[in-house]
Amino acid sequence: MSDDRQSRQGPPAVEPLGDLQWARIERAVYAELDAEVPRLDTPVRSRKTPWLVAAGAAAVIVVVAASSSSSTPPATAVAARDAGAAPQWVVTEGGPSNVTFGDARIRVAPRSAIVMNGTPDDGVLIVLDRGGADFEVAPRQGRPRFMVQAGEVSVRVIGTAFHVERVGDRARVSVEHGVVEVVAPGETAQVHAGEVWPTEVASSQQTTTEPIDVEMAPVDVDRDRPKHHAQAPADAVQQAQPLPDNNTATAGPDDAHRFAAATAIEAGNPAAALTEYRKLAAGDGPWAANALYAAARLYAERHDKAAARAAAEEYLHRFPRGVNAADARSLLDRL
Amino acid sequence: MEPTDPPVTAPAPRTDLDADRALAARAASGDRAAQREVFARTKNAVHAVLYRILGSNREMEDLAQDSFVSIFRSIHGFRGESSLTTWCCTIATRVAWAHLERGRPTTTNLELVPEVPDGAPDAARVIAARLATQRVYAALDKLDPRLRVTFALAVLDERPLAEVAGMTGASVVAVKTRLWRARRELAKRAAKDPALSDYLGNIDRGGAR
Secondary structure: OOHHHHHOOOOOOOOOOOHHHHHHHHHHHHHHHHOOOOOOOOOOOOOOOHHHHHOOOOOOOEOOOOOOOOOOOOOEEEEOOOOOOOOEEEEOOOOOEEEEEOOEEEEEOOOOEEEEEEEOOOEEEEEEEEOEEEEEEOOOOOOOOEEEEEOOEEEEEEEEEEEEEEEOOEEEEEEEEEEEEEEEOOEEEEEEOOOEEEOOOOOOOOOOOOOOOHHHOOOOOOOOOOOOOOOOOHHHHHHOOOOOOOOOOOOOHHHHHHHHHHHHHOOOOHHHHHHHHHHHHHOOOOOHHHHHHHHHHHHHHOOOHHHHHHHHHHHHHHOOOOOOHHHHHHHHHHO | OOOOOOOOOOOOOHHHHHHHHHHHHHHHOOOHHHHHHHHHHHHHHHHHHHHHHHOOOOOHHHHHHHHHHHHHHHHHHOOOOOOHHHHHHHHHHHHHHHHHHOOOOOOOOHHHOOOOOOOOOOHHHHHHHHHHHHHHHHHHOOOOHHHHHHHHHHHHOOOOHHHHHHHHOOOHHHHHHHHHHHHHHHHHHHOOOHHHHHHHHHHHHOOOO
């Protein structure tokens, strides 16, 4: 805790736990891990995570393996009855396998592997480890999120039947009906029925997603960018506006609208978004700082390191105590 | 999983990330010694993030246990894009969030706070700080968990917005929006609570986000 925080009566230092408490916690953690129980019906072949094996657990994590013979066997059907917290693998060899996971039906192609995380009630993340899979998922309106991740590419399901095939860190997505949102580093796209999404991602770029514990993350229905609905109450529209950098200034409605509009078109038209950010940043309004940092971030996502560096440095020069100052420094470190 | 945000934190030096990946791989392979090392290295950070969000050690043993069980269940997925400590704190954040979503009260009653001995150095300031803290967390108890978690991480724990975004699975824009909403809700309560009002005023004067 800094002196500054003390002087302004910030929260006191974290009150530590005692050694005995930590010892109890640690023992309980290992006891719970060692007591893992089978999660799925009718496992054909188990592929326990090695650390569970070493722990002597009886957990059966992996479920499916179709015949390894060269002839194509009938698809194996497996239902995830009580999908719990432990990730569940589905691995196929010579033939496909059909899996139901909540309201989703998944057909795992031969020589493929998926990892199912989360629960149908809390949200599902399917990680395509290799190969391909067909998904048929009910519309998500009012239902928990359903995500598929293949390498650096994430697919957010809106309600559809689609196919994802992984090639290295890349992926190809084809939609049979409905629509999905594909998220790759620096790009977001909606793919509609009959369309194929070819990825163009740089394997060296980091993704901010991690295939972990979706079941622990409460479904957040407004986690996306602020949405602007003409019919929404004035208060709701106001809530959707991000806070301008200078809290004491009054943001002009035009600037706020322009910033939100630029944010909204980032994925589809990043060049136009950058132009708008630069225009806002050139002014001295309360949105200038936000726009300047947004420009730096977007340049970086588009691999324009020189422009990103220049924008981040300009931000720190003009707004050394801005809300994104730490982010700008972090961005410069990464460039 | 927001597409447009920068990575959660500035990357740790490659050698550190390599060491983290190696340790995580050993832990995932069932090496109990490695699991103990992960536990020892990250327990204080995990505890701190839980404490900042919840405001007390009540139920801390259960939540720390839940956090580490989730960590070890998921550690095979650790890819070293951030430090192992940050990754563990992200999971702890989600555990705390899930706890709040279940609607359990978290505020410590002021009566349960240890007494400060008379004559202790800065006793008055310590007492005032505890009072303010109790007021803040009582107010946070009334907030939507999304707002509370965001406020706790960004303001009380003073984490960069991008890091908060990564830890909460939201965009930076969403984090700003939630902070704005949290401040607005807290300001309403502060109008009737001088201790809370003083605390929030100090935050603003201190330039916290």
